[in-house]
Amino acid sequence: MNRRDALAALQSILSTIAEVKTVVRSYVPIDITSxxxxxxxxxxxxxPDETPDSEMTxxxxxxxxxxxxxxxxxxxxxxxxxxxxxxxxxxxxKIGANFNLNxxxxxxxxINVTKVEGEMPLFHFDILLxxxxxxxxxxx
Amino acid sequence: xxxxxxxxxxxxxxxxxLIKPGIAGVNFVDFQRDYDxxxxxxxxxxxxVNDIDEVKTLVVKxxxxxTLQLGIVCWTRAEEGESLWxxxxxxxxxxxxxxxxxxxxxxxxxxxVVTRIGTDSGSRYPVGIAVIIVQVVYFSTx
Numbered sequence: 001m002n003r004r005d006a007l008a009a010l011q012s013i014l015s016t017i018a019e020v021k022t023v024v025r026s027y028v029p030i031d032i033t034s035x036x037x038x039x040x041x042x043x044x045x046x047x048p049d050e051t052p053d054s055e056m057t058x059x060x061x062x063x064x065x066x067x068x069x070x071x072x073x074x075x076x077x078x079x080x081x082x083x084x085x086x087x088x089x090x091x092x093x094k095i096g097a098n099f100n101l102n103x104x105x106x107x108x109x110x111i112n113v114t115k116v117e118g119e120m121p122l123f124h125f126d127i128l129l130x131x132x133x134x135x136x137x138x139x140x
Numbered sequence: 141x142x143x144x145x146x147x148x149x150x151x152x153x154x155x156x157x158l159i160k161p162g163i164a165g166v167n168f169v170d171f172q173r174d175y176d177x178x179x180x181x182x183x184x185x186x187x188x189v190n191d192i193d194e195v196k197t198l199v200v201k202x203x204x205x206x207t208l209q210l211g212i213v214c215w216t217r218a219e220e221g222e223s224l225w226x227x228x229x230x231x232x233x234x235x236x237x238x239x240x241x242x243x244x245x246x247x248x249x250x251x252x253v254v255t256r257i258g259t260d261s262g263s264r265y266p267v268g269i270a271v272i273i274v275q276v277v278y279f280s281t282x
Binding site for chain 1: 199200202250
C-alpha cells in the first residue's frame with residue numbers, strides 16, 4: 001500500500017458517483033472560474049499531508065492521510081440545501097461502500113462535513129476524509 | 141426554478157414595459173435613448189430607462205454575474221389645482237410597486253431592487269422630475 005495508489009483509487013471511486021461530473025486532484029487551490037457549468041458538481045481533492053505512525057502489536061508502519069475534498073456545485077434553485085444534502089449522502093455512501101479503496105488502503109472514513117457556503121448559483125462545502133494504510137516497506 | 145439568465149436589452153425593455161403599458165395613464169416611455177427635441181406636454185407623465193453602470197463577475201467559465209444599475213428618470217406635470225408632489229409621489233410609488241411585484245422582470249433577472257430615489261425638489265415646477273436607481277442582478281454566459 002502506498003500514498004499514490006490510495007489517492008488514485010480515491011479519485012477513481014469518487015468519479016463513479018452518478019451525481020458528480022468531475023474529480024480533480026490538485027496541489028494548489030484550483031481556479032474554479034476555469035471550469036464550465038457542465039463540469040459541475042466538481043470534487044477538488046487537495047493533496048494531503050501524511051502522518052506516519054506505528055501499531056505496537058505488529059510494529060508495522062502505518063500512515064494517515066487527511067484529505068480535504070472540496071465539493072463545488074451549481075444550483076439555480078432558491079435554496080441549495082437539497083443539492084447539498086444529496087451530494088453529501090452520495091459521497092458518504094460511496095466512501096462507505098468502498099471502505100478500503102479497492103484494497104489500496106486499510107480504511108477510509110468521513111470525519112467531517114462542513115456547512116454549505118457560497119452564493120447563487122455557485123456553492124461549495126468541504127468533506128474531510130481520513131485514509132489509513134500500511135506502508136509497503138514494512139510489509140516485507 | 142429561478143434562473144435570471146436574461147440580457148441587458150430585454151431587462152431594460154421589461155422595465156420600460158412595467159411603466160408603460162404597466163401603469164395606467166403614462167403617456168411615454170423609452171429606454172437607452174435621449175430626445176434632443178425635448179419633452180412636450182404630450183409625453184407627460186413619462187419616463188426614460190437608461191443604464192448607468194454594469195459590473196461583470198466571472199462565476200465559472202461560462203456563467204457571468206452581472207450587476208446592472210438602471211436609472212429611471214420620470215417626470216409628470218401638475219395641472220391647475222393639482223398638487224405636484226402628490227402626482228409625482230403617486231407616479232414614483234407606482235413604479236416602485238411594479239418592480240417589487242415582479243423583481244425577476246418576467247424571469248429575466250435574479251433580482252431587481254430599488255436602491256435610491258431623488259427628485260428635483262420643486263426646481264422645475266410645475267414639472268416634477270424624479271430619478272429612481274434600480275440594481276438588477278442577472279446571469280449570462282459572456
